Amino acid sequence: MENEENRQKLDLELTGHSNSRLSVAQLGLLERISVSFDRITVVGGFIPERESWVKRHVESNNRIDLRDTGYDRFKCHALDNKVYVEYNRKQAQSMGRSEIRVEFNPNELCEEENQFVQFMFLDNMRDKHFSRIDLAFDVPVNLEDYYVMSDKSVKQTVFYGRNNKPETKYFGVRDSERYIRIYNKKKQLKEVKEEESEHDHLWRIEFELKRSMTNKWDKCFDDLHILQPDYLSIESFEEQAKIYYLMNEISAWSKIERSTKYRYKKKIKEISEVNLSDDLREVLSGQHKRLSEELHSYITISHHDKLYDFDFEL
Structure with missing residues (x-):
């Protein structure tokens, strides 16, 4: 019993959340994740x-x-x-x-x-x-302590707030075909638009897609993992320390061989009970027909025999 209490205490110190976790779906938040073209x-x-x-x-x-x-x-x-x-x-x-x-x-x-x-x-x-095409997910979950990782080698930039917690994360480079932004939407709404969100937490996961990636909008995050790793599930303290260092020091990944990177990324996924990307894929699957029809409406061949419900002022 004492060991379990110590384990949970250390887990809180390392990750900022309890080791007793539930997935977004189990928490009943899945239907509150919205997806749209931004x-x-x-x-x-x-x-x-x-x-x-x-x-x-x-x-x-x-x-x-x-x-x-x-x-x-x-x-x-x-x-x-x-x-x-x-x-x-x-x-x-x-x-x-x-x-x-x-x-x-x-x-x-x-x-x-x-x-x-x-x-x-x-x-x-x-x-x-x-x-x-910008595909955006609004998630009523605090993503400060989630670890975001790609199976591919992509540049990562993180900006921290006053509490030394991440507020904005960028993956990729701006002129690439895919550029990912993850940021505190609740704070952005309050500071930029002076709007208050009804949610306790609201984060946005946004995919900026250009050129050929616009045709793969529904596959744009298949390599992305938004995780809650459980460090203490690893028996070896040395292995715990290595993974903790890799996850908290971005430059550390450039110091290890490709095969070692693959091994540690695989290990991080294995020790994560929650992968929010799975929930995003489920939400996208449920909204795929609506989103596809919306895109089609913008580029379909049209004729000027339609009637619209607005006054066309000259």
Whole structure:
């Protein structure tokens, strides 16, 4: 009994949580994890017959803030800066890239605003595809003491708060095809938007996907593990110390051989009763149809015979 109490006490000192743990699913939080697209960038070209129509309305619509314009170009913000559109046919031809780029956050658009973006811009484009998709999970769990690890070799950057606990973690590099952010969403809402979350804890796990990774959005975290390792399940104190050092000193991983890295990563997964990534995959599976249909709606070939429930002001 005394050994068990000592074990739990040491576990609290090392990990910040008790050794008696339950998975997110067991805690009844699974249905409270939300998943959505937090940013979308659609690129393509104008349907030739629609170019002049769009340009004329961009220059006259009071919901659009025109920043630059010319014979075959324009830049604008729409819907109170919720949407950014850039079009430059000459530059696209000279640089071999798409003519028009439409950027927006679906979470910030109401249904009527979403329809406005569709009708004004997306429905008038051809050869549409995604150059960027941000997939975001909002998790009502305190991720300060979770250990995040990838099976792949990726750069990791961690920023700590005043309590010396992690507040933001980055995996990868910004211009890569996949860039991962994990941060304290509750704190961000309070400091940036002056909003209070109803949850005791709220963290965001966000995948910024570019180029070819936009086609693999539903597989973007198959190599990622968000874990609660149980150090004390390892009998050898020397082995405990090595794993603790690797998990708390990022640079330590660069000092060991590849085969040793594989062995210790495997060991960390084995001693973790909870892998939050499993819960994220379950949530994504349940929402996959809805998310797929949403993406399809942005790039589907459309016709201008649709009726929309908004006033198209000129």
